[in-house]
Amino acid sequence: MDAQHKESPFSGEFNKRLKQRYQAQQRFKLLGISAIMFALAFLAFLLITIISNGYSAFRQTYVELTVNFEKSIFEGEDLARANYQALINRALDEKFPDVEGRRAKRTLHGMISTGARYQLMDMVQDDPGLIGTTQTIWVPADDDIDMFMKGYVDMSQPESDRRIKDQQAQWIQTWIDNNMIKLRFNRTFFTSGDSRDPELAGIWAAVKGSFYTLVITLALSFPMGVAAAIYLEEFAPVNRITSLIEININNLAAVPSIIFGLLGLAIFINFWGIPRSTPLVGGLVLTLMTLPTIIIAARASLKSVPPSIREAALGVGASKIQTVFHHVLPLAMPGMLTGTIIGMAQALGETAPLLMIGMVAFIVDIPGGFTDPAAALPVQIYLWADSPERGFTEKTSAAIMVLLAFLVTMNALAVYMRKKFEITW
Amino acid sequence: MKPTAGADQDNNTEDTGTEPARRKAGPDLYTEFQQIVGNPYVDNPRMVCRDVYVYYGETCAIKKVSIDVACNEVLAMIGPSGCGKSTFLRCLNRMNDTVSICRVEGEIRLDGMDIYDPSVDVVPLRAKVGMVFQKPNPFPKSIYENISYGPKIHGLTKDKHEMDEIVETSLIRAGLWEEVKDRLNEPGTGLSGGQQQRLCIARAIAVSPEVILMDEPCSALDPIATSKIEDLIAELRTQYSIVIVTHAMQQAARVSQRTAYFHLGNLVEVGDTDQIFTNPKHQLTEDYITGRFG
Structure with a gap:
């Protein structure tokens, strides 16, 4: 009996190895926790710095x-x-x-x-x-x-x-x-609006400028992105050309945003003659930047619609377009909207391309429309951060807080919509 | 259409992957096309299939299948996984069109009309040949909308009253009316699995099809729900032709009048269900039915 017990593989070497396995697991867990702690610490540091600098504004x-x-x-x-x-x-x-x-x-x-x-x-x-x-x-x-x-x-x-x-x-x-x-x-x-004097400077002009810019961006990029995604995902044949298009769209999402600004400067302003510093041209440039994000998100959410729904619709004799518009699109819409909001949040925080198209100008007047010169929130932050007066330091941080509040709201909205319209099977 | 020389080569390429496993199971009788045992033809066919080949890219999934579907009968298709019975079923209402690499050769006629003729519109075809899928797939809409969707897109009704009638009769026929009549506006996805599948059947019969294709309709259901669906199939037979793919041989024996046994893309044997299950003529059929493989 004893001899048999000794020969059992579940003793000696085995127990030693088992201990090592648990130790490895423990080590990895600790590593993961410390990584999260570091990330949280940096986030807290950032938020505390911004708030302590900015609350007085x-x-x-x-x-x-x-x-x-x-x-x-x-x-x-x-x-x-x-x-x-x-x-x-x-x-x-x-x-x-x-x-x-x-x-x-x-x-x-x-x-x-x-x-x-x-x-x-x-x-x-x-x-x-x-x-x-x-x-x-x-x-x-x-x-x-x-x-x-x-x-x-x-x-x-x-x-x-x-x-x-x-x-x-x-x-x-x-x-x-x-x-x-x-x-x-x-x-x-x-x-x-903006002012040379910190005590008179405000962000309303920048908020409005950002709003008009985002309206243009949303109005252009959402329908275009969704239509492109629907075509590529549901109708386009799978061949070299469509896969080339797909690769290029993915690449476009990774292009540095300032390149889009240069493109906007060359095409929209110099070639088409759209007035610079305006929400119109800003919106066009941000559309270029947001389109790939929306297309990718929309395609992913179309892909996630179970094929059984398409089969069900086709099975009762719906045409391809009826299948897509009556069944697939409504199910994919929450995902598309989430992607769009995240794309919009990205566009809201974008500074570099706007610098290229003149939205960095010192503009005091509050814009009243799409063709009035305007600043955008992140650009306003950039401008204030550049100003020497001590009063602008707190204004900068306060503007960052406002921008962050908008971004958090948008992302929260995206999460909320995903949860609300998520369909469980 | 006649099989091309290339088709035979394709047979071999397909089998290379599965051959060793199959060899264990029985004699290597089935890599090439073989003659169908039994009589696949009937006197009053609703659907007629002649020399049907189906290719997925280079792979030949169905080899020269000829079979008829009679009026008011349940035709069961059985066979081991991957034998092509679902593929063949999906040819009958051109659901394979959605698979871009899928190619169908041969002749499939519904009431004398070649459904693969380029002039044929698949939309009315699928209204005539309804389909029920393996997994219940109601639309994530209300029960009412699930049923009314088909009649609505085909313009089968003039007003709300007629639509209500269609919804009611379809649900009654599918044996679901009593269970859902008070909650027609609740989502169809909230029903139990068996109810969902009957809802899908009701949805299929709402557009007044001639043939209903069922692709393992009970594989996701418990025995009680299964028996309800089987009773329903027996009843629906009085009005429709039904082709059912199933893995459960008892089910095939219970619900069908004729049974077709598929093996590796070949239609091996067709016959009256009683005969197939009591006295199979082909060795492969016997092996499968007696549970020696599959």
Whole structure:
């Protein structure tokens, strides 16, 4: 009995090997977990950096001013051309009467954003009855003050290295003591276009530009991509030509996007004469880029429709096109839409090709249509990241957050649609 | 059409892969075309097949098969896997057209009309020769829409009332009406496997076919659902011709009037079901039926 037991293959060597096998499994598991941990750590690092840099951009420093809309300023002047800056300057001077000298006064006046005068202008244009009255209003502070209020200015450094001088700090302290300065929700950021001044810059123009661009992209690439996929998958004969087309479409998906930008510059702008910097040309270029993605996704989802459904339809006498449009396409649609949304998300985040077709220009106006010059969200981020002012750092991060929010929403929508319309057999 | 010289060579190429396994099973009688044992012809044929060859690319899957399908009969086709019975079945309503490398030679007539004639439209042909597949494949739509789809695309009804009638009669004939009449708007995919298969049969008969082809209709079903389908087949025979491919020999014996035994692309033996199962004439048929291989 014992001898037999010793000869059993399930002892000695075997147990040793078994242990090794489990160890190998354990090692691999650990490797996989650590890989995921690394990936998560990087993701967390990225998100934390962006959010900690950018969250402050959603608040903006405002200063309370008591403005006397003196009649004399408006006499004989068009309402749009009156010297509103003088009103602001006088209000500041009244608040700090002991400021002497041109230089000091200029510094004082510079503490209010240049956008304040347009705010006054809008007020007066809305209600000319304000002329001659005295109003207490909140106006945006200059970006340096804003940065100081958000704690980005290191007061321990020598005065000459600081954007905020000691005198300014005193004035701000006076405002703080009188409760005349505070951080409020930054509506400007969501409603205005680009600006040279960080406190006046907003992403609305870029959001709209991206929206118009994506509308063009979607309107062109979805029908074309789906039609191409249906033809290739359901109707095209399998031969050299179709397999060549297939290979080329797959290759096209891997072409660097800036190449598409160059192509757009050469064909759409220089040859067809489409105005540059416009959502129209941007949409066309992104269409080129998105088409292969959509075609590949649409073909995959057509392939995943079980052949039994095609047979069932053909079996009751449906023609080829009826089979495709009545049965195959509805089943493939969720997958196609998912692919399209992912392609759109990719297009939304694309910067390089837009640089080539002039969408990198500094455009203040909010685009009103497809042929107005516009920026796109990622390009706006690129522009702000390039700007030297400290105020644009937080704006850059905030814009990235907005872009990420759009992308996450789109991807979540794709997942939701896949789950919702998924048909189980 | 006559077989070409190339066709015989193709026979050999096909068999190289399977030969060793087959040799064990029985004498090597079947690599070449062989004469059909029994009488494949009937007096009142609905479908007539003469010298049918089917090629998949270079491979010959069906070799010179001639057989008739009579009116109001159930013809069972049996044989080991890969013997070509499903391929042959799918020729009868040109479902093989969807396979691009598939080529059919010979003559298949439905009520005297050559269905492989270039002038023949497959759409009405498939309406006349309905098909039920191995795996129940209802459309992922409502039960009602599953039935009404065929009549709708063929324009068989004038109004909703007529359509309701077709749906009801089809479901009644398929023996499903009592089970689903209260939930016609629920998806057909929500039914049980057996119900789904009967739904597929109802869908096939909704377009008033003359012939119904069934490709192992019960292979995915449990015995109870199977017996229901078998009862249904027996009943449908009064109105339609039915050709059924099956792996279950008892099933063939139960439902069919005539049985055809296929082997490696050859139609080996045809005869009345009773005769085939009690007194097979060909050695291969006997081997298969007695379970010596297959």
